[in-house]
Amino acid sequence: MEPLLVIGVICGLILLVLLVGTPIKPLRFAGQALIKVMIGALFLFFLNAFGNSMGIYVPINPATAAVSGLLGIPGVVSLVIIQMYIL
Structure with missing residues (x-):
């Protein structure tokens, strides 16, 4: 394309x-939804960092970040309970 047209x-x-x-x-x-999802990912990061000694690990992906961010x-x-008892 011509630069002038663009x-x-x-x-x-x-x-x-x-x-x-x-x-x-x-x-x-x-x-606002994007900020909440990023905060949810941050929650999960800290959960994984501190919960690793107790055997708690929840993978960080868009679905889990959205659940933790919006709720x-x-x-x-609830993600920890699902991870420990259901999966």
């Missing part, structure tokens, strides 16, 4: 966003 399309999209506005609510919701400490406890 720059024109980008400028047009920026102008469109400035005139119409961005949908703030969905972006805010997605950002908080009760989610972490």
Whole structure:
């Protein structure tokens, strides 16, 4: 593609966003959910670091991070119970 065409399309999209506005609510919701998932992964990291001496290990993946992030400490406890007694 021509560089001038690419720059024109980008400028047009920026102008469109400035005139119409961005949908703030969905972006805010997605950002808050992403932060909660990262906090959940941090919870699981500390659980694995301190619980390793007691034989507690919960793998950190997007599903377990989402459960622990969205549910908080009760989610972490439920993941530990599931890991110890069900799996």
